[in-house]
Structures are given as structure tokens and as C-alpha cells.
Amino acid sequence: MTRALAVRSVLFVGGRRTEAMEAAHRAGMTISYLGPKSGLSERRRELVASALLVPDMSADHIVKAAIALHSVQPFDLAMTMNDDFLQAAARINHELGLLANPLEAVTAVTDKAFMRELLRDSEVGQVAAASVRSAYDLRMLPRTIPLPVILKPTRGTASQSIHVIHDTEQLDALARELDFSVPAEDTTPPWLAEEFLxxxxxxxxxxxxxxxxxxxxxxxxxxxxxxxxxxxxxxxxxxxxxxxxxxxxxxxxxxxxxxxxxxxxxxxxxxxxxxxxxxxxxxxxxxxxxxxxxxxxxxxxxxxxxxxxxxxxxxxxxxxxAGAAAIWFLTVPEGKVTAVGGLAEASAAEGVVTAVLTAAVGDLVPPLHNSWARQGDVIAIGDDPDTALQRARQGVGRFTVEVEPPSAPAF
Missing domain, CATH: 3.30.470.20 (ATP-grasp fold, B domain)
Incomplete structure (x- = not known):
């Protein structure tokens, strides 16, 4: 099977990593970049034929800039590997009539509340869900979804700000603490509540x-x-x-x-x-x-x-x-990093493909509330899943990261 319309030129929107650009380059495509100057690394400069550097990466500005670029330098497809710009890339393709995933489909994967609404009458197994726009909505939640419930940002990524609400006391506390504000033109609710799975x-x-x-x-x-x-x-x-x-x-x-x-x-x-x-x-x-x-x-x-x-x-x-592959991430307590080691030992361990240690002396490690708080990882292979997983975990165990706990606040 082949695609109905072949892509010869592609516009990458935002992002920093090069894997997708490298693959497009190997496929013989002409590559353009639209985004901030900070996203144009040395390798990306080598891969792109042209770049439109913009300081404002709001969706509306990205779409307008891309359409202007297309008028003088047409491209066959806009794409991104960054969640922040998926919706903007889909709007570009939609407004220019380029063959791509439908705008509604991409909107659904970037707006969790819209996805639940879209699936309500489908054959997909249903998950009870409710939009939460205010502290009042949150306090009224048990009337529609029994506790416990999951509360998460409608457009969240990287496991950020996810809450499990077990009782009304916790619900009231979150109603006082959370930010329910959204831009005036944004119709998407800031939070989505779902039944606990x-x-x-x-x-x-x-x-x-x-x-x-x-x-x-x-x-x-x-x-x-x-x-x-x-x-x-x-x-x-x-x-x-x-x-x-x-x-x-x-x-x-x-x-x-x-x-x-x-x-x-x-x-x-x-x-x-x-x-x-x-x-x-x-x-x-x-x-x-x-x-x-x-x-x-x-x-x-x-x-x-x-x-x-x-x-x-x-x-x-x-x-x-290999028969199986696994990755395991290094997590360490909150505090200031005072010593690190073990990278060479982890890299040399049996079955290890890559070992990465990002923690450095002097770093302040935040609480483990999202993916960015992790401090390294090991990828390992094995003949079977258990072996691959064991090797990845053992590889991470070879890292040494010493952390000085944060000082207790003075009163």
C-alpha cells in the first residue's frame, strides 16, 4: 500500500529533537522549519533547506506564519512531534487543504474533554467523565461521578498535575487550590474529571x-x-x-x-x-x-x-x-545533588544498550511530580521480557546519586 499523494516537502513546527527530521531527510524530502531560534540546533540547520523563525508560538500566530510561508514557498505537509504544536500543525494542513489526519481527530487527541464527548455514542468502552470549569463544578462532581475520581488538565502532558480524589475533604481542598482560569477565547475546560480506572x-x-x-x-x-x-x-x-x-x-x-x-x-x-x-x-x-x-x-x-x-x-x-527491550528511569529524593557516579558501570552491564545519567552535582532535584523530575535511564534488551526488564532495572541500580535533603523552613 502506498499513500495517495506523496510528500516531497515538509514543514516542521517547533520541537528540538532531530529524529523525525533525520528520517524525512533519508526519505529525500525538502525540509523547512517554523519556530523559535532556540529550536534550530546546529544539526537542524544542516537538515533544513529554509527556516522561518518566529518568537510568538501561539497557535494563531503559527498558523498565520505558515500560511504566509506557503504562499511563497509551498510545502506538502505540516507536522510536529511536539504535543504543544499538534493542534497548530493540524490547523495548517486543514486550512491549506493538505492531505493529513482530519482536524477533528487531532483536536480530539489534544483536548481530552472533546475526545470523551466525541466517543460518547461510539462503540468504544465508555469512561464516565465530566468537564470541570470552576470550583463549584469540582464540588458538585460526586453528583455525577462517584468518588474516587481522576482529575487532570484537559491538555496536560508528561504526567503533570494529575490528582486522585478519594473524599470530599480532598475535593474541597483542591477546589480552593487549583487554577480554573482559561484564555477568554478558549472554550476548552481547564480540567477533566474521569472515573477512577x-x-x-x-x-x-x-x-x-x-x-x-x-x-x-x-x-x-x-x-x-x-x-x-x-x-x-x-x-x-x-x-x-x-x-x-x-x-x-x-x-x-x-x-x-x-x-x-x-x-x-x-x-x-x-x-x-x-x-x-x-x-x-x-x-x-x-x-x-x-x-x-x-x-x-x-x-x-x-x-x-x-x-x-x-x-x-x-x-x-x-x-x-532482540526478544524484548525495556527502559527504566532513575528517580531520586528531592534535594541538592552532592555526588554522582556509576554511568560507566551501568553502560557496561550485560544487555544494556544505552545508559543516561542527567543528574549533576549542584542540581536541585524537584519532587517527583512529572516526567521531568527523573534523573536518568537505562535501556536494555534480553531474550524475554523478564530478562530485559531485570537488566534495565539493575542498570539503573548501578547509578549513584547522593542528595542533600532540602532544609526545613525556618519559623
Missing amino acids: DGAEFSVETFSMAGRHHLLAVTEKFKTANFVEIGHLVPARTPAEQQDRIVAEVITLLTALGVQEGPAHTEVMLTARGPRIIETHTRPGGDAIVELVRLASGFDIQQLTFSWLAGEPVDLTPEPV
Whole structure:
């Protein structure tokens, strides 16, 4: 299968990483960049044929700038790998009539409240949800969704600001503390409340071509009690029957949203009632899931994306490097870093593919409230999932990071 219209030139909106640009370059595309000067690294300068540098990265400004650029230097597709700019890129494609995922589909993956509303009458397993626009809405929540509930930012990323509300006392406290303000022109509610889903969590990595959705991998996920992701494993250790149900639910979701092409990363909770969708994204998974899929499932998601866009025949024959691959993240207590070590030892451990230690002496480690508070990671492979996971965790265990706790406030 090949794409109806081949992409010869692509506009990248924002972002800093180079993997997608590298894949577009290998596919023979002409590359342009629209974004701040800070996003144009030395390597990106080498890859792009032109760049439009803009200081204002609001969605409206991005769209206007891209349309102006297209009038003098046409491009076939606008895209981004950054959640902050997915909606803007979709608007560019929509307003210019470029072949891409429909604007409504991309809006649904960037606006969790809109996604729930869009899925309300679909065949996707239902999750009770309610928009929260004010402290009053929050206090009235138990009338529509029994506690406990999950409260999260409607457009949140990286496991930020997720709350589990167990009782009315906690609910009242959050009603006093949270910010419910939104820009005057924004109709999206700032917060979304959902029923608490209990079970094992997975993500499903897929690739769509002309509305047909293909499984690349099922990822097993590991999180802290406050939902910060600390590990991923490919393939997931789940029976075939359960995996089939999870994948079927994701395909139903992508079809209901109208996703047509490209990678998707969908998070699923396997509950006693069956699989339930947490959220989805029309982009590859973060946290090095792309690398785990390449190693353990044999699919290079970035190259697959740009080969498809370039109109080349796509081969979905897997060529895995290992039976399984895992990543584990280093987490350390809050405080000031006084000593670090163990990177060489972790890198040399059996099965370790990469080891990264980002903590440095003098750093102030924040509380573990989001993905950015993690201080390193190890990717490892093995013949089976248990071995790969054990090697990744043991690799992280070779790191040494000493932290001086923060001083107690003086009264």
C-alpha cells in the first residue's frame, strides 16, 4: 500500500529533537522549519533547506506564519512531534487543504474533554467523565461521578498535575487550590474529571495507512502512585487473549476518531470490565518507546512514517534485534545533588544498550511530580521480557546519586 499523494516537502513546527527530521531527510524530502531560534540546533540547520523563525508560538500566530510561508514557498505537509504544536500543525494542513489526519481527530487527541464527548455514542468502552470549569463544578462532581475520581488538565502532558480524589475533604481542598482560569477565547475546560480506572496499564503503538490501523507493539507500563512513568517494556507480558482485546479496543478508538495515517500512541487500562481508553496521541510514544519498538518489534516508527509519506511501498515485516527491550528511569529524593557516579558501570552491564545519567552535582532535584523530575535511564534488551526488564532495572541500580535533603523552613 502506498499513500495517495506523496510528500516531497515538509514543514516542521517547533520541537528540538532531530529524529523525525533525520528520517524525512533519508526519505529525500525538502525540509523547512517554523519556530523559535532556540529550536534550530546546529544539526537542524544542516537538515533544513529554509527556516522561518518566529518568537510568538501561539497557535494563531503559527498558523498565520505558515500560511504566509506557503504562499511563497509551498510545502506538502505540516507536522510536529511536539504535543504543544499538534493542534497548530493540524490547523495548517486543514486550512491549506493538505492531505493529513482530519482536524477533528487531532483536536480530539489534544483536548481530552472533546475526545470523551466525541466517543460518547461510539462503540468504544465508555469512561464516565465530566468537564470541570470552576470550583463549584469540582464540588458538585460526586453528583455525577462517584468518588474516587481522576482529575487532570484537559491538555496536560508528561504526567503533570494529575490528582486522585478519594473524599470530599480532598475535593474541597483542591477546589480552593487549583487554577480554573482559561484564555477568554478558549472554550476548552481547564480540567477533566474521569472515573477512577483500576487495572494493569499498557500503551499500544500503531501505524495507520489510509484509515487501516496496524499493530506495531503493546507496551507494558510502570508508574508511581502519582502516575509518573518510571518504566516501559516491549512486548508486554500479557496473555494473547487479553492483548487481542486491548488491540481491538484501540483500533475501534482510532476508527471512531477518524485517524487516517501515521503513528499513534494509545494508553489503555485493562479493567475488570475490559479495556478502557485513557488517552491517545497521533504521534509516536515518548520515553524512548520508539527505540524499544525498534529493538523488540523490529519497526522503525520514524522511518516508517516518512517512507509512507514519501509514497514508498511500506513493508510491515518485523525485524527485531532482540526478544524484548525495556527502559527504566532513575528517580531520586528531592534535594541538592552532592555526588554522582556509576554511568560507566551501568553502560557496561550485560544487555544494556544505552545508559543516561542527567543528574549533576549542584542540581536541585524537584519532587517527583512529572516526567521531568527523573534523573536518568537505562535501556536494555534480553531474550524475554523478564530478562530485559531485570537488566534495565539493575542498570539503573548501578547509578549513584547522593542528595542533600532540602532544609526545613525556618519559623
